[in-house]
Amino acid sequence: xxxxxxxxxxxxxxxxxxxxxxxxxxxxxxxxxxxxxxxxxxxxxxxxxxxxxxxxxxxxxxxxxxxxxxxxxxxxxxxxxxxxxxxxxxxxxxxxxxxxxxxxxxxxxxxxxxxxxxxxxxxxxxxxxxxxxxxxxxxxxxxxxxxxxxxxxxxxxxxxxxxxxxxxxxxxxxxxxxxxxxxxxxxxxxxxxxxxxxxxxxxxxxxxxxxxxxxxxxxxxxxxxxxxxxxxxxxxxxxxxxxxxxxxxxxxxxxxxxxxxxxxxxxxxxxxxxxxxxxxxxxxxxxxxxxxxxxxxxxxxxxxxxxxxxxxxxxxxxxxxxxxxxxxxxxxxxxxxxxxxxxxxxxxxxxxxxxxxxxxxxxxxxxxxxxxxxxxxxxxxxxxxxx
Numbered sequence: 602x603x604x605x606x607x608x609x610x611x612x613x614x615x616x617x618x619x620x621x622x623x624x625x626x627x628x629x630x631x632x633x634x635x636x637x638x639x640x641x642x643x644x645x646x647x648x649x650x651x652x653x654x655x656x657x658x659x660x661x662x663x664x665x666x667x668x669x670x671x672x673x674x675x676x677x678x679x680x681x682x683x684x685x686x687x688x689x690x691x692x693x694x695x696x697x698x699x700x701x702x703x704x705x706x707x708x709x710x711x712x713x714x715x716x717x718x719x720x721x722x723x724x725x726x727x728x729x730x731x732x733x734x735x736x737x738x739x740x741x742x743x744x745x746x747x748x749x750x751x752x753x754x755x756x757x758x759x760x761x762x763x764x765x766x767x768x769x770x771x772x773x774x775x776x777x778x779x780x781x782x783x784x785x786x787x788x789x790x791x792x793x794x795x796x797x798x799x800x801x802x803x804x805x806x807x808x809x810x811x812x813x814x815x816x817x818x819x820x821x822x823x824x825x826x827x828x829x830x831x832x833x834x835x836x837x838x839x840x841x842x843x844x845x846x847x848x849x850x851x852x853x854x855x856x857x858x859x860x861x862x863x864x865x866x867x868x869x870x871x872x873x874x875x876x877x878x879x880x881x882x883x884x885x886x887x888x889x890x891x892x893x894x895x896x897x898x899x900x901x902x903x904x905x906x907x908x909x910x911x912x913x914x915x916x917x918x919x920x921x922x923x924x925x926x927x928x929x930x931x932x933x934x935x936x937x938x939x940x941x942x943x944x945x946x947x948x949x950x951x952x953x954x955x956x957x958x959x960x961x962x963x964x965x966x967x968x969x970x971x972x973x974x975x976x977x978x979x980x981x982x983x984x985x986x987x988x
Contacts, residue, residue, distance in 0.1 A: 605831065605913070606831045607741045607742065607743050607748075607785060607786035607787075608785050608786060608787045608828060608829030608830060608831055608872070609741075609783060609785045609827075609828040609829065610828060610829065610830055610831040610871060610872040610873075610914075611828075611870065611871035611872070611911070611912050611913055611914055612830075612831050612871060612872055612873050612874070612914040612915070613913070613914070613915040613955055613956060614831065614874065614915075615956075616915035616916045616955050616956060616957070616958075617916055618916065618957070618958035618973065619915060619916050619918060619955055619958060619960060619973075620916045620917055620918070621916075621917055621918055621927075621929045621934075621936060623973060624918065624927055624936050624938070624939045624941070624942075625936075625938040625939055626939075626973050627939040627940055627941050627960065627971050627972070627973060628940050628971065628972065628973070629940050629941075629944070629969060629970075629971055630959075630970045630971060630972045631674045631969075631970050632967060632968060632969045632970065633658075633660065633669065633674070633967075633968040633970075634966055634967060634968075635647075635660060635661065635662035635663065635966045635968070636662045636663035636665070636966075637663065637966070638663045638664075638687070638690065639663070639686070639687050640687045640690065644687065644688075644689075644690045644706075645690060646690060647661040647662075647663070647690055647691040647692070648661065648691070648692065648693070648694075649951040649952060649963040649964070649965055649966070650691075650693065650694045650952070650963070651694075651952065651954060651961060651963050651968055652694055652695065652696045652954070653671060653954050653956040653957070653959065653961055654696045654697075654723070654956070655957075656670065656671055656672060656957055657669065657670060657671065657677065657723070658670075658671050658961060658968070658970070659694065659696050659701055659723070660694070660963075660968060661691045661694055661703070662679075663686070664681060664682050664683060664686045664687065665679050665680060665681055665682060666679075666680055666682060666691070666694065666701060666703050666721065666726075667679045667680075668701075668723070668726060671957075671959050671961075671970060674970075677726070678725060678726030679726065680721055680726040680727075680728065682703055682705060682719060683705060683717075688707075689705040689706065689707055689716075689717065690705065690706060691703050691704065691705055692704045692705065692706045692716075693739070693740060695740070695741070695742040696723055697742045697743060697744055697766070698743075698744035698745065698766055698767075699722065699723045699724065700720050700721065700722065700723055700729065700766060700767075701720065701721040701722075701723050701726075702718060702719070702720050702721075702740070702742055702747060702766075703718070703719050703721070704716065704717070704718055704719075704739075704740055704749070705717040705718075705719065716751070717731055717732065718731070718732040718740065718747065718749065718764075718769070719731045719732075720766070720769060729769075730768060730769035731769065732764060732769040739783065739784045740784065741784050741785060741786055742766065743766070743786060743809075744766070745765070745766055745767070746763055746764065746765065746766055746772065746809060747763070747764050747765075747766050748761060748762070748763045748764075748784060748786060748791060748809065749761070749762055749764075749784070750762075750780065750784045759776070759777055759778075759780075760774055760775050760776040760777045761774065761775050761777065761784065761791060761793060761807070761812075762774040763791075763809065763812065773811060773812035774812070775793075775807060775812050777793060777794070777795050778795055778796045779794055779795060779796055779802065780793065780794060781793070781794035781802070781804065781820075781824055781825045781826060782794075782825040782826030782827060782841070783826070783827070783828075785826065785828060785829055786809055786829075787829030787830070787837055787838075787839045787853040788829075788837035788839075788853040788854050789808065789809045789810065790806040790807065790808060790809065790815060790839075790853045790854060791806070791807045791808075791809055792804065792805070792806050792807075792826045792829075792839055792841075792853065793805055793806075793807060793826075794820070794824070797819065801819050802819070802820050802821065802822050802824060803817050803818070803819055803820070804817065804818050804819075804820045804824060804826075804841075804856065805817045805818075805856075806853060806854070806855075806856055815854065816854070816855050816856035817856065818856045820843075820844070821843070821844030823842070823843075823844050823845075823846065824841060824842065824843060824844060825841060825842045826839065826840070826841045827840045827841055827842065827848075827868070827869040828840050828869050828871070828872055829853060829872065830872045830894075831872070837852075837853055837854070838850050838851070838852075838853070838859065838872070838894060839851040839852070839853035840869050840872070840877065842866070843861065845866075846866040847861055847862050847863075847864070847865060847866055848861075848862040848865045848866070848867070848869060848877070848879065848892070848897065849861045849862070849897075850894070850897060860895075860896050860897045861897065862892060862897035862898075863897070863898070865879060865881070865890070865892060865897065865899065867879040867880035867881045867890065868880045868910075870889070870909060870910075870911065870912040870921070871912040871913070871914045871919070872894070872914075873894075873914045873919070873930055875893070875894055875895075876891040876892065876893065876894060876900060876930060877891070877892040877893075877894055877897075878890070878891055878892075878912055878914065878919055878921075878930075879891075879892060880908055880909060881899075881902055882902070882904060882908075884908075886904055887904070887905055887906070887907055887908035887909070888902050888903055888904040888905060889902075889903055889905065889909050889912075889919070889921055889925075889928065889933075890902045890903075891930070891933060900933075901932060901933035902933065903928055903933040903934075903935065905921070905924070905925050906924055907923060907924045907925070909921035909922065909923075909925055910922065910923065911951075911952060911953075912953075913952075913953040913954060913955050914930065915955035915956075916955070917929065917930050917931060918930060918936070918955075920953040920955065920960075922949075922950040922951065922952065922953055923949040923950055923951065924949050924950075926939075926942035927939070927941070927942060939971075940971060941960055941962065941971045944962065944969060944971075949964060950962045950963065950964050951963045951964055951965065958972060958973060959971065959972050960972070
């Protein structure tokens with residue numbers, strides 16, 4: 602899923618192959634080209650989204666979701682998302698607990714939008730269930746539950762809904778009057794906001810299992826949650842911006858502040874085992890910085906040619922995008938000596954996935970796979986020409 606886990610950390614702690622010392626041997630293996638999207642009602646195309654789980658890559662392609670074996674490129678299955686092509690474009694993709702979940706939207710009506718969550722069997726592509734109760738704008742998925750945020754419309758009140766991942770059955774919902782950041786789950790808690798009786802903004806933590814409010818705190822209108830650490834990390838940190846725009850770390854189970862960064866006001870891109878990676882610099886001199894997760898102090902700053910908008914973190918390497926080479930997580934050093942570095946810079950990668958010794962880069966309709974083996978044929982294409 603986007604963000605790698607329900608907390609949006611963008612960190613894969615299980616990867617151990619693609620270390621900083623191994624990246625010089627990284628070579629292009631194969632690529633996939635998704636089908637062009639032909640909308641029926643001027644709807645936007647699906648996102649450049651792919652997920653890699655257990656040696657299989659899942660991706661959105663026009664009105665379908667597809668699964669291919671990463672090591673060989675062999676197609677495993679292809680399932681249609683909606684009976685009438687071009688009517689409901691996909692907006693998100695996640696794979697967890699043996700299930701593939703795709704969100705679909707309806708761009709026909711802004712006043713009464715409709716949307717769907719559709720689940721497939723990850724091994725066979727068989728359609729398992731479909732939830733069309735309310736519009737699903739954003740969602741996040743764990744092994745047993747799916748949480749999504751729906752928008753306002755004639756049909757419903759905006760809020761957060763949690764459903765059972767196996768059946769699509771609703772478990773609970775909580776109405777809300779205002780949101781303050783992306784939908785994430787940290788330490789089995791969903792952080793969210795609402796308006797108090799006096800009109801002040803209230804940040805709150807809701808138990809994933811029941812929706813029960815486990816903590817609240819009054820915050821400024823500029824307050825916003827950003828990301829959390831992954832499910833396998835000790836500490837379970839929740840990150841946000843305070844009234845001044847500075848990055849703060851919270852305890853997700855109590856809502857209490859752990860630390861407030863001195864002068865860091867950038868976007869939180871990802872959360873590694875010991876470091877927080879954020880944007881820094883300025884428009885004329887963009888950069889990426891690493892902050893200590895212990896106290897928020899800056900550890901290093903590395904300049905680039907563009908401001909990074911996303912990262913993937915794995916095996917001691919940070920992969921910013923677009924137009925960035927890999928970066929050593931501990932030192933901030935740039936790693937130019939790999940085929941991926943040249944391709945990522947030339948192709949302006951939208952997203953990077955690192956799993957099981959493979960690096961997967963999406964750029965528009967192009968999905969490229971890199972590995973430490975010699976390329977199966979040719980060399981890495983520096984200019985991607987979609988057909």
